[in-house]
Amino acid sequence: PPERKRFYQNVSISQGEGGFEINLDHRKLKTPQAKLFTVPSEALAIAVATEWDSQKDTIKFYTMHLTTLCNTALDNPTQRNKMQLIRAAVKFLETDTICYRVEEPAALAELQKNEWDPVVAWAEKRYNVAIGSSTSILGPNIPASTKETFVSHLASYNMWALQGIEYVITQLKSLILSMGLIDRHITVEKAVLLSRLEEEYQIQRWGSVEWAHDYDLCELCARTAAGTLFVHLCSESSTVKHKLLQD
Amino acid sequence: RADPRHASDRAGRPYRETPAYQHIVAAFRAHRVTSEKLCRARQELHFQAATYLCLLRSVRQHAALHREYHGRGERSPEEVAGLVGFRLPQQPGGKG
Numbered sequence: 001p002p003e004r005k006r007f008y009q010n011v012s013i014s015q016g017e018g019g020f021e022i023n024l025d026h027r028k029l030k031t032p033q034a035k036l037f038t039v040p041s042e043a044l045a046i047a048v049a050t051e052w053d054s055q056k057d058t059i060k061f062y063t064m065h066l067t068t069l070c071n072t073a074l075d076n077p078t079q080r081n082k083m084q085l086i087r088a089a090v091k092f093l094e095t096d097t098i099c100y101r102v103e104e105p106a107a108l109a110e111l112q113k114n115e116w117d118p119v120v121a122w123a124e125k126r127y128n129v130a131i132g133s134s135t136s137i138l139g140p141n142i143p144a145s146t147k148e149t150f151v152s153h154l155a156s157y158n159m160w161a162l163q164g165i166e167y168v169i170t171q172l173k174s175l176i177l178s179m180g181l182i183d184r185h186i187t188v189e190k191a192v193l194l195s196r197l198e199e200e201y202q203i204q205r206w207g208s209v210e211w212a213h214d215y216d217l218c219e220l221c222a223r224t225a226a227g228t229l230f231v232h233l234c235s236e237s238s239t240v241k242h243k244l245l246q247d
Numbered sequence: 248r249a250d251p252r253h254a255s256d257r258a259g260r261p262y263r264e265t266p267a268y269q270h271i272v273a274a275f276r277a278h279r280v281t282s283e284k285l286c287r288a289r290q291e292l293h294f295q296a297a298t299y300l301c302l303l304r305s306v307r308q309h310a311a312l313h314r315e316y317h318g319r320g321e322r323s324p325e326e327v328a329g330l331v332g333f334r335l336p337q338q339p340g341g342k343g
Contacts, residue, residue: 013266043270047299050267062313063306184294188301211316218309225302232295 003058011053013045020045024052033075040160044070044233065226069167073160073234082162086154089166089175090147097174097195099133099140108201115197122185123176127153131176150175157235164231171195171223181228188225192217271296 008024015021019038022029022045029037029052039045044066051064061068080088093099098116102109116133124131129146157165168178172195180186186194193200196217203213262268274292328335 043274046266046270050265053265060310060313063310065302065306184291187294188298211312215309215312215316218305218312221301222305222309225298225305229295229298229302232291232298236291 003060005058006055008052011049013042013049015042022049022052031071031074033077035074037070037074039070041233041236043236044230047229047233063222065223066230069164069226069230072167073163076163082155082159085159085162085166086151089154089162089169090150092169092173092175093131093142093147093150095139095173096131096176097172098176099131101133101135102198103135108198111201112197115194119176119180119186119194123179126183126185127179150179157231160234161231164227164234168224168227168231171220171227181224182231188221188228192221192224196220271299 008027010023010025012023013020014023016036016038018036019040020042021036021038031037039048048066048070051067054063098112098119101112101116120131120133123129127146127149129149130143131146132140134140154162154165165178165182168181169175172178172181172191174195177186177191177194181188181191275296325335
């Protein structure tokens with residue numbers, strides 16, 4: 001499909017009944033399903049406006065991750081309710097990247113142990129749960145009580161923040177790394193590195209198609225950073241108008 | 248400080264005048280007074296700024312790589328023929 005040209009001069013935000021809106025010249029931004037684009041946080045609105053104002057001649061939607069996240073929250077195209085979203089997120093624990101260990105090669109097994117064990121230990125302590133790790137192809141055996149703890153914890157987030165959390169988990173393929181980010185225990189760069197530990201190891205051993213590697217890495221960093229920022233901006237009590245958020 | 252320099256403004260406005268920069272500066276100023284209660288808020292703000300910087304930087308790098316390696320798209324049949332030294336025949340009425 002041909003790229004959309006930038007058709008607006010000025011980008012601004014304004015406050016309406018439903019929250020903060022984005023104005024492209026005199027037009028109000030709408031979602032793909034033609035709903036009025038409104039966000040509950042002013043900081044988030046500013047960041048979205050910045051995405052639109054950063055477009056030069058053509059609009060590169062693949063760079064506008066915050067806009068995309070807001071559209072998903074507003075349109076809810078997969079039509080999932082809060083509990084379905086939570087269960088989808090917690091289900092990832094069964095195949096969590098940092099719980100799946102190799103036995104060979106020894107160097108990789110060692111790297112996984114050194115890099116991933118501390119994060120698992122952090123999560124176990126922080127949430128008072130048992131997680132562990134496994135070299136079995138079936139993955140770790142996560143106790144039901146552990147899953148229920150995470151379900152309860154995620155239930156404390158509103159629907160918008162949950163969309164963001166589930167998005168980050170899908171990108172990193174790890175619930176634990178995502179919680180590490182949400183709880184500000186690790187940075188985005190670290191979370192992405194830990195998520196891609198095996199790839200990075202193989203690349204150091206075997207080399208890579210350089211641009212493809214950097215391309216994937218940048219894209220994952222961008223999406224993960226956007227998702228994390230989105231979650232925090234949607235759950236800060238000082239910036240969010242809670243009555244505008246629908247649970 | 249590194250954060251706003253990545254916010255390139257299309258109209259050529261100095262970064263200090265962009266809404267995003269002003270918002271970040273205002274937020275940092277509001278948290279300047281140190282007390283136990285506000286210390287955690289400052290840490291949260293630092294994390295947020297670092298995350299936003301990561302976002303801006305990654306998007307910029309990703310877009311640059313996309314332009315360089317994905318931008319050209321497929322070659323036309325004429326171009327492909329030209330690569331191996333051929334010219335496509337000209338058919339006035341198009342292909343049969």
